Amino acid sequence: MAITETVYSMLLRALHVTYTPDEDTEERIRAEGAAGKDLLNRYADPEADCEPGSRCGQLLCDYVMRAEAGAAETFLQDFAQDIVEIKSEYDAKTWAAGMGYTEAEGMGYTEAEGNAETQGD
Secondary structure (H helix, E strand, O other): OOOOOOHHHHHHHHHHOOOOOHHHHHHHHHHHHHHHHHHHHHHOOOOOOOOOOOOHHHHHHHHHHHHOOOOOOHHHHHHHHOOOOHHHHHHHHHHHHHHHHEEEEOOOOEEOOOOOOOOOO
């Protein structure tokens, strides 16, 4: 899965790349970004876009930095807690949406309007 130009720019900033990368470097960073995004989509949040400022975006930067250092295989173990937290949040949102709840801004989940069932006495 390819990464967006915004995500690619975020990765360049995270790697402190201040020059215009050559074709091979650009291809390598894009491939590492795509591999990291696929990994995060598989283990954390299937809908994560990894955009700058997001939690998955920061994890993607961490993944690419490790990949550049030749240590990508340590990522899942070292960031397991973050990945599990993101996965738990995703699962809770998915479950709540399936049960007819909507997320109220800053207030957690509330029952969707018109979806409440009344219980008889």
